[in-house]
Amino acid sequence: MxxxxxxxxxxxxxxxxxxxxxxxxxxxxxxxxxxxxxxxxxxxxxxxxxxxxxxxxxxxxxxxxxxxxxxxxxxxxxxxxxxxxxxxxxxxxxxxxxxxxxxxxxxxxxxxxxxxxxxxxxxxxxxxxxxxxxxxxxxxxxxxxxxxxxxxxxxxxxxxxxxxxxxxxxxxxxxxxxxxxxxxxxxxxxxxAIPNEQVLIKLHKLNEWSCYLVTRSQNPFDSDLLRLTYHIRAKAMGWTTMDGSLKFSQIRAAFRESYSCLEELRGFEFIGETRQDHGGFLGSLLRQFDGNRHPLKHALMMDFLFGEPMHFNSEYQRILSISIWLDRKDLWAELTEERNQLKLMVAELGYSVNAAANQLGLPVGQAVRYLKMEGVEYKRRPRVLNPEKESALRQLLGSGEDRELIAATLGIRKTFIKDYLAQDSILRDAWKKANLAKQTEKYRQHLVQLLSEHPNDSIKQLKQIPGNGIQWLARNDRQWLENTLPSLWRDSSSTPDTTC
Ligand SMILES: [Zn+2]
Structure with a gap:
């Protein structure tokens, strides 16, 4: 034949x-x-x-x-x-x-x-x-x-x-x-019956996961690393206790909030098990070393924890790359304990402290304190702004706004603004000039108001009023001050008495 x-x-x-x-x-x-x-x-x-x-x-x-x-x-x-x-x-x-x-x-x-x-x-x-x-x-x-x-x-x-x-x-x-x-x-x-829109959106999302999963057909996941990837993500979502164990009732509640709409569909009835304390398939995927291997259940877990295949993939690859040089017991200990993980990423894998803290969801300040305490060498990544924020920053600097005000307006640190200006001398000079003009105007207005409120006070008395600004004006705006308060120079035309 x-x-x-x-x-x-x-x-x-x-x-x-x-x-x-x-x-x-x-x-x-x-x-x-x-x-x-x-x-x-x-x-x-x-x-x-x-x-x-x-x-x-x-x-x-x-x-x-x-x-x-x-x-x-x-x-x-x-x-x-x-x-x-x-x-x-x-x-x-x-x-x-x-x-x-x-x-x-x-x-x-x-x-x-x-x-x-x-x-x-x-x-x-x-x-x-x-x-x-x-x-x-x-x-x-x-x-x-x-x-x-x-x-x-x-x-x-x-x-x-x-x-x-x-x-x-x-x-x-x-x-x-x-x-x-x-x-x-x-x-x-x-x-x-055709499912409702909410269900259809979820089903379309599952198609995206299918497309990703078949790219792994001949490159299967390591089931232990897969579980570790889920575990670390659950931790990053805040679903673990101080000792690193999973807060299972929260995980179940969060999952059910998003996915219980699917449990009426034929073939998705297993989602109903997540009502139970053991958590159904969520429990078996997160807890057992050799748990459930059904692709639909994993796709739901991945979507629930990561939302996007690329996000999941980069985290799995990261854990896979670390796993190459640690035995499994150490790997779990290193990765499920946040401090260890931070140290590992910064000291061994060359992450900047910002990047590592960002990935672990830790405040940068806390990460820096811990690394200092542990004597770990670290480098700070030059901080960057998104384009909208940067353009707002340049505009505010160009108009000479105070750095405190800019920092508060844009939600950035004053030290960042200082560093930013240090890298751009033209902007720095422009800001200095505009800022001086702004301050001068402020001090002038303040003094004019002071004089109108205290028309009969002597210079000496005026200079005793807190925040009078006369000394600042004498340094930065002398000509105007001379014209406004000629009596200040009554005794000496060259050296104003600006001591307070
Ligand atoms: Zn078709």
């Missing part, structure tokens, strides 16, 4: 980008006018059910040979044309190896056994799903819709392209081994 395939590929449909292996086989079955589903599976996989396992097909080595790798290499089949690519980031290396072997050679893949939870139902971990708009557009352009890999990821419930809420099949389609080569148009879809 393989010889036939080797010499002529014309009866093999071209695979679509993002099409699942099962989908391609279903189209092959149609195009070749086959009537027996099991026969088609034998034809392609040398096994009557290997290809009908829509989530984790097996005997891929046979398939690769018989199709001349038309759909790509073994890895491309496994990671890009089956749902394995969204599960693998969370699996142990040994599990990945064993599953890939089973998919290549034969042997059943019980993914749920590797997910660290008791399978609640015997069905597929990724029941088939489809987008109504994709189905319509493919029916119009191709005659029949096909199965998209993205729609099958358990983390995706809306179409990336159209935003439609994905259709879910009736229970019979949740089987791991299907009896026929179904295409989306063959399924009696269950009409679930």
């Amino acid at each position: 393989s010889e036939l395939f080797d010499t002529d590929n014309s009866h093999l449909p071209l695979p679509f980008t993002g099409e699942t292996l099962y989908s391609w086989c279903a189209r092959f079955h149609r195009i070749n006018g086959n009537t027996s589903a099991r026969l088609t599976s034998r034809q392609l996989f040398d096994d009557s059910t290997a290809g009908l396992r829509h989530d984790f097909p097996t005997q891929l080595n046979v398939f690769l040979g018989r199709t001349n790798q038309l759909l790509g290499s073994a890895d491309e089949l496994i990671y890009q044309r089956t749902v394995f690519g969204i599960f693998s980031p969370f699996l142990a290396t040994s599990a990945i190896r064993s599953i890939a072997e089973n998919m290549n050679e034969g042997g059943d893949v019980h993914i749920k056994h590797h997910l660290g939870v008791l399978p609640s139902r015997a069905g597929s971990a990724a029941p088939l799903k489809a987008c109504p708009s994709c189905m319509r557009s493919e029916t119009n352009s191709l005659g029949t819709p096909w199965w998209h890999i993205e729609h099958q990821w358990p983390t995706n419930r809306v179409c990336q392209t159209h935003g439609d809420y994905l259709l879910l099949p009736p229970q019979a389609f949740h089987s791991r081994v299907l009896k026929e080569w179904f295409l989306p148009a063959d399924v009696q879809w269950q009409a679930d």
Whole structure:
């Protein structure tokens, strides 16, 4: 049979980008006018059910040979044309190896056994799903819709392209081994109500996490470091006690506030467990070393703690880079204790004290005090302002405002303004000039008011009034003072009596 395939590929449909292996086989079955589903599976996989396992097909080595790798290499089949690519980031290396072997050679893949939870139902971990708009557009352009890999990821419930809420099949389609080569148009879809806007926003966010997670398909997370990443973030959010243990009731409450809206959806019922004291999946992901490995649960945890995939990724990478030179026990001790972590970042990893304090959510002053106490050498990063603030600062300096006032107005330190002026001599001179003019005007007005309030006082008496400013004016605005208070120079034209 393989010889036939080797010499002529014309009866093999071209695979679509993002099409699942099962989908391609279903189209092959149609195009070749086959009537027996099991026969088609034998034809392609040398096994009557290997290809009908829509989530984790097996005997891929046979398939690769018989199709001349038309759909790509073994890895491309496994990671890009089956749902394995969204599960693998969370699996142990040994599990990945064993599953890939089973998919290549034969042997059943019980993914749920590797997910660290008791399978609640015997069905597929990724029941088939489809987008109504994709189905319509493919029916119009191709005659029949096909199965998209993205729609099958358990983390995706809306179409990336159209935003439609994905259709879910009736229970019979949740089987791991299907009896026929179904295409989306063959399924009696269950009409679930379209979720409200709040839920849809959350589901779209999960799609973003899916896209990130599949970039890790062949570079799985270290489950221990993943848990540490969650733990440190929970700590940064203020959800730990002084001794570093998690304030679990707060975590549950915060999670439920944002995500309980999802628990009515089919497939998201597990969120209801977070009502319990043990915290359901939140508890298992944060507490157990080898906890739950389901991608949907991790995606929810990541979204809850980090909000953005890039934010999560940089924190995970940071912890990964530290883990290379510390054993795990030390790593946990170092990273879950804030002071240790600060010291580590500044002394060993070359962070500036500002950057380290910022990342740990510590006030810079407190961080500096601690580092001094510990005798840790540190450098301060030159502080920078955002462009709006900097432009406001330059404007205020140009108009000669007092530094105290500018500092209070912009919420920055006076020392920062001093440093800023030191770096820009033109601005500094302009500020000095304008500031002197402003002060002069202030002192003049003050003295004029003083004179009107004390018309009969002698110079000596005026100079005894606190804050009279005469001495300042004598130094900085002598000509005006001479004109205003000629009596000050009555005895000497060159040396005013400015002693108080
Ligand atoms: Zn669509």
